[in-house]
Amino acid sequence: MGATGLPPGMDSNLTELAKGGCEIDWQPYTQTRFYTNAFIISDDKLLLGFKKRGFGANLYNGFGGKVEPGETPAQAAARELKEESGIDAPLEHAGVLIFLTEGTEWAFHIDVFSARSYTGEPTETDEMRPGWFSLSENSINGNDDRLGVSSSPGLPSIPYSKMWADDIYWLPHLVEGKKFMGRADFAKEGDKFIMRKFWFGAVC
Numbered sequence: 001m002g003a004t005g006l007p008p009g010m011d012s013n014l015t016e017l018a019k020g021g022c023e024i025d026w027q028p029y030t031q032t033r034f035y036t037n038a039f040i041i042s043d044d045k046l047l048l049g050f051k052k053r054g055f056g057a058n059l060y061n062g063f064g065g066k067v068e069p070g071e072t073p074a075q076a077a078a079r080e081l082k083e084e085s086g087i088d089a090p091l092e093h094a095g096v097l098i099f100l101t102e103g104t105e106w107a108f109h110i111d112v113f114s115a116r117s118y119t120g121e122p123t124e125t126d127e128m129r130p131g132w133f134s135l136s137e138n139s140i141n142g143n144d145d146r147l148g149v150s151s152s153p154g155l156p157s158i159p160y161s162k163m164w165a166d167d168i169y170w171l172p173h174l175v176e177g178k179k180f181m182g183r184a185d186f187a188k189e190g191d192k193f194i195m196r197k198f199w200f201g202a203v204c
């Protein structure tokens with residue numbers, strides 16, 4: 001923990017939402033690389049993409065990627081959303097996720113965005129297969145989404161067991177329209193990423 005009791009890399013204006021994992025030190029890092037991640041909410045539905053290749057393949061996630069030189073995070077988020085799902089949306093900043101993997105000297109700084117409307121039709125691309133998931137309170141949105149029963153006809157509940165392990169701690173907060181910041185340190189075991197330590201806070 002830093003001097004304020006928050007993990008390194010966090011702003012000071014945060015109220016703890018969730019923390020856990022092993023009693024280990026936060027992984028040190030010397031560089032930061034900037035990424036984006038965007039989530040579309042429409043009525044009681046959430047749009048996710050199934051990542052077909054590359055980093056995070058076979059997981060559901062928001063749409064995003066690297067911030068290119070000369071871009072703001074908001075511009076990168078809009079571009080990545082269009083490239084990966086075919087849609088445009090009035091994205092608003094929703095939070096920041098600092099994400100580390102064991103053995104790397106750098107941290108992902110992921111600016112997370114959300115929008116409550118969009119234009120265009122979500123379309124499968126080389127990288128992502130978009131799909132809608134129910135946000136209804138009647139759908140079971142815990143770890144075992146296989147048992148999920150959605151009240152949005154035909155829609156499954158949010159597939160947390162097939163998403164990055166940190167998402168369950170901040171995505172419900174984003175869906176409620178609240179801002180967050182947090183950190184998750186992962187280890188790599190074979191081709192799997194295991195979350196070792198995490199901390200998430202609400203922005204006051």
Ligand SMILES: Nc1ncnc2c1[nH]c(=O)n2[C@H]1C[C@H](O)[C@@H](COP(=O)(O)OP(=O)(O)OP(=O)(O)O)O1
Nearest residue numbers: 035036037054055056063064065066099110164166
């Ligand atoms: N732990 C965790 N939770 C939620 N989301 C993420 C993570 N780690 C992550 O990396 N992400 C997100 C951040 C980004 O949206 C993607 C990673 O981007 P990706 O598309 O794989 O990046 P590149 O392929 O390098 O970039 P582009 O080529 O798309 O610019 O996952």
